[in-house]
Amino acid sequence: MKLFKFYRYQFISASFLAAFLFIFYESKAQTDSLQLQQQSHWRKNISEMSRMTCFYDSNFNPGKFKSGFSENPATQYNQLHLPVFATFTFQANVWLGLFNSLPLNEKQNLLRYFSACGEYFDKELKKAGLPVELKYVAPAVSGMNMLAVGENKRAGLFQLSHFQAVLNGLEVNQLVDERLNPKLAAKAFAAEMKKNQSVFKDTEFALLGYFCGNTCVQNAIAEAGKGANVNQLLALLPPEAQQFIGAYQAAVLFFKMNKFRKETDPLVRPDEPDTVQVSRQVHFQQITQVLGISNSELVFLNPQFRFGIIPGNVEPVKLALPKGYRDDFVFLQDSVYSRYDSTLFAVVSPKIEYPPAPGRQYAGEPVKNLTIEGKTKLKYLLKTGDVLGIIAEKYDVSVEDLKYWNNISNERKIQAGKSIDIFVDNERAGDYAKAADPVKTMKPKSTEVVLTKKSPLTEAIDAAKNGKKVEHVVKDGESPYTIARKYNGVTPDDILKWNNIQDARKIQPGQKLVVYLSN
Known part of the structure; x- marks a missing residue:
């Protein structure tokens, strides 16, 4: 009997050990797969960056390179005493190997382009009161490819999300994505980090x-x-966070070991591109055919125009041209516009069809008795100006989840006053309920928590109408929020009240809105 118990104990122990090893190696395999995927994407960005047209111009940021190597990168990094992520990590060693393994031309192009961008990176970070070392985020997340678009739809040198960009004043729509403009991206990144700094009071957490x-x-x-430190948080954050820190630390050390020294006179500013106002819709191809400027040059100078289409037909738009081409454009603009070809502007976004959520039989039918194991259903009352992306960010869910749960095919058609369902983890439901600002209490059913928001201002301030009256023409992609930001002292609610607009999503490009400016 004792022998039987002994072997039984040995069998159970072996089973537990086998299960532990299976989970460990399964988890390690997933982590390794994620790391390879991120590194492959970064490597692709480096290659695309290195093919930019500027590197074929001998006058672009000329200088000399000096390569370096460290036998003990961890010690060298730790001695830098950086204000963020000051302790070298294992992932950083892996990423540093990737940086060092770049072909010579790609390595030099990375150094040269980072040097060219570094001045305005530093300028924006200093203006925001942030450490200039945050500039190394750009090569870490995008490989300095200004056209980089991640699998999570982040874009640009700093891989800004759609809503990080829009909430910091950038325009992001079907034709224009200002996240791809290096200077605008740096400005938005600094603004977003400044907000995060005020939230967390800690640069690493920010x-x-x-x-x-x-x-x-x-x-x-x-x-x-x-009092939790970064390492404790990383154990609770997605594994991508560890890779991000490793890539950031590797970028810092790479640029500390490898130097680029400009040959140009520091007192002589490099030629800035010419800029012109474009008041009609025009395609890059029309300009290249008339002025002889290559398409790649126009893309490099104007990366924000996603399809090479300049939407100047609603409101004049600035276009950057190589130095010396401004007068040519002004003189030949009629010829440029006359090259119009409708096929150049046939940009059609594919319609994505999502399957109905469980409990639905037909598209358009509301969710009935939808439940998700381990989740609590919140009722969120939509208010004027609400955007699915902001709601999703607040409740840590995805926009596609919100669409799926509520059978929303077009997010522009959500209406103030209606409620949507949001499913959150059971253990976090109470925190979300406390964070809400309800105007009335409704008794929830079972695990259903009802959240409501205060309605917008009931009336516009009459005194505002004694001020200066201006007319604003709505551009593509604008919302009451982005319009209000352009006028000092004006709120989105003011815009809606002054123009008797009930649904913020019904404003259209070309529509004229009244704005009252205080004296």
Whole structure:
């Protein structure tokens, strides 16, 4: 009998060990796969960056290179005493190997282009009161490819999300994506980091919030407890966060070891491109045919125009041209516009069809009794100006989840006053309920929590109408929020009230809105 118990104990122990090893190696395999995927994407961005037209111009940021190598990168990095992520990590060693393995021409192009961008990176970060070392985020996340678009739809040198960009004043729509403009991206990145700094009071947490989402980091802090350090948070954050830190640390050390010294006179500013106002819709191809400027040059100078289409037909748009081409464009603009070809503007976005959520039989039918195991259903009352992306960020869910749960095919058609369902983790439901600002209490059913928001201002301030009256023509992609930001002291609610607009999503490009400016 004793022998039987002994072997039984040995069998159970072996089973537990086998299960543990299976989970360990399964987890390690997933981590390794994620790392390879991120590194492959970064490597692709480096190659695309290195093919930019500027590198075929001998006058672009000329200088000399000096390569370096460290036998003990961890020690060298730790001695830098950086204000963020000051302790070298294992992932950083892996990423540094990737940086060092770049072909010579790609390595030199990376150094040269980062040097060219570094001045305005530093300028924006200093203006925001942030450490200039944050500029190394760009080569870490995008490989300095200004046209980089990640699998998560982040874009540009700093891989800004759609809503990080829009909430910091950038235009992002079907034709224009200002995240792809290096200077505008740097400005928005600094603004977003400044906001995060005020939220977390810690630059490392702020940077993790930028990459993972503030809600995700706040949840990790709540779970880890007050006084938690970065390592404790990383155990609770998505594994991509560790890769991000490793890539960032490797970028810092790479640029410290490898130097680029400009040959140009520091007192002589490099030629700035010419700029012209374009008041009609025009395609890059029309300009190249008349002025002889290559398409790649126009893309390099104007990366924000996603399809080479300049939407100047609603409101004049600035177009950058190589130095010396401004007068040519002004003189020959009629010839440029006359080259119009409708096929150049046939940009059609494919319609994505999503399957109905469980409990639905037909598209357009509301969800009935939808439940998700481990989730609590919140009722969110939509208010004027609400955007699915902002709601998704606040509740740490995806826009596609919101569409799926609520059978929303077009997010522009959501209406103030109606409610939508949001499913959150059971353990976090109470926190979300406390974070809400309800105007009335409704008794929830079972695990259903009802959240409502205060309605917007009931009336516009009459005194505003005594001020200066101006007319604003709505551009493609504009909302009451972005319009209000252009006028000092004006709020989105003012815009809606003054123009008797009930649904903010019904404003159209070309529509004229009244704005009252205070004296």
